[in-house]
Amino acid sequence: MSAQPTIKDSRPTSRVMIETRQLAMEFSGFRAVDAVDLQVMEGSIHALIGPNGAGKTTCFNLITKFLTPTAGQIFFDGHEITRLDPADIARRGLVRSFQISAVFPGLSAVQNVCVALQSRTRRIFQFWKSDRSLADLEAEADAILEQVGLVEFRNVNAALLPYGRKRALELATTLALAPRVLLLDEPMAGMSAADVERVSQLIMRIRKGRTILMVEHNLPVVAALCDRITVLARGRVLAEGDYSAVSSNPEVQEAYIGSDHD
Numbered sequence: 001m002s003a004q005p006t007i008k009d010s011r012p013t014s015r016v017m018i019e020t021r022q023l024a025m026e027f028s029g030f031r032a033v034d035a036v037d038l039q040v041m042e043g044s045i046h047a048l049i050g051p052n053g054a055g056k057t058t059c060f061n062l063i064t065k066f067l068t069p070t071a072g073q074i075f076f077d078g079h080e081i082t083r084l085d086p087a088d089i090a091r092r093g094l095v096r097s098f099q100i101s102a103v104f105p106g107l108s109a110v111q112n113v114c115v116a117l118q119s120r121t122r123r124i125f126q127f128w129k130s131d132r133s134l135a136d137l138e139a140e141a142d143a144i145l146e147q148v149g150l151v152e153f154r155n156v157n158a159a160l161l162p163y164g165r166k167r168a169l170e171l172a173t174t175l176a177l178a179p180r181v182l183l184l185d186e187p188m189a190g191m192s193a194a195d196v197e198r199v200s201q202l203i204m205r206i207r208k209g210r211t212i213l214m215v216e217h218n219l220p221v222v223a224a225l226c227d228r229i230t231v232l233a234r235g236r237v238l239a240e241g242d243y244s245a246v247s248s249n250p251e252v253q254e255a256y257i258g259s260d261h262d
């Protein structure tokens with residue numbers, strides 16, 4: 001793990017947005033997540049990394065309430081959310097990308113964002129509504145498409161978008177839900193180098209006013225984007241700090257040896 005040039009534009013504050021206390025998840029006696037204490041600061045981009053089977057996805061699923069922990073607590077902006085359901089926490093502003101907003105392949109980019117905006121405002125997406133309300137909605141959708149660099153693709157069906165652009169559209173539909181905290185599950189998975197660069201820039205653009213927690217295997221991306229990194233191994237926190245601190249930690253280096261990560 002070599003040091004990478006930084007493109008951070010960080011403004012983390014001292015306020016804790018997501019906190020886990022002694023978080024644990026047991027599957028038939030096997031502790032996939034074991035006493036994890038995590039603090040994600042407001043305004044930061046925070047990564048969860050670790051070798052295969054470290055417990056990253058399980059941890060993510062616990063925080064987004066796709067799983068209920070067998071022990072421990074989860075707090076969002078100071079409020080305990082351990083027993084709330086995913087829709088409840090999404091309404092509070094903690095949104096997992098691709099969680100509620102699906103991308104409909106038969107709809108254009110702008111229609112997809114309109115559907116997501118509608119789901120936020122709980123109105124029914126009625127194309128036959130007055131031109132005025134549809135125009136308002138489309139103006140808001142266009143502003144979001146602009147944020148993610150998809151203006152020129154606004155009328156293209158989602159199914160026809162290149163892969164990287166589809167991920168950008170997924171992010172756009174997530175942004176339509178007005179998240180305060182965004183949880184990204186391997187945002188760079190399966191992307192070409194050009195798409196990785198574009199989506200990295202996109203994440204930097206959308207971080208303003210938000211907190212981002214991501215699971216990501218691409219370590220150069222983590223080095224470039226993330227203010228703070230928590231390294232998990234065998235369900236436990238092995239190390240935490242900025243990239244140079246965790247990558248120079250001998251225990252972290254050892255944990256990665258023998259895994260298929262670089």
Ligand SMILES: Nc1ncnc2c1ncn2[C@@H]1O[C@H](COP(=O)(O)OP(=O)(O)OP(=O)(O)O)[C@@H](O)[C@H]1O
Nearest residue numbers: 027030031032050051052053054055056057058059
């Ligand atoms: N539903 C489940 N039932 C039983 N074991 C599970 C379940 N989900 C995860 N595990 C186990 O928990 C451990 C942690 O898995 P998890 O997917 O959270 O790791 P990860 O760090 O995300 O790995 P990867 O990088 O390979 O995606 C693994 O040993 C996995 O086999």
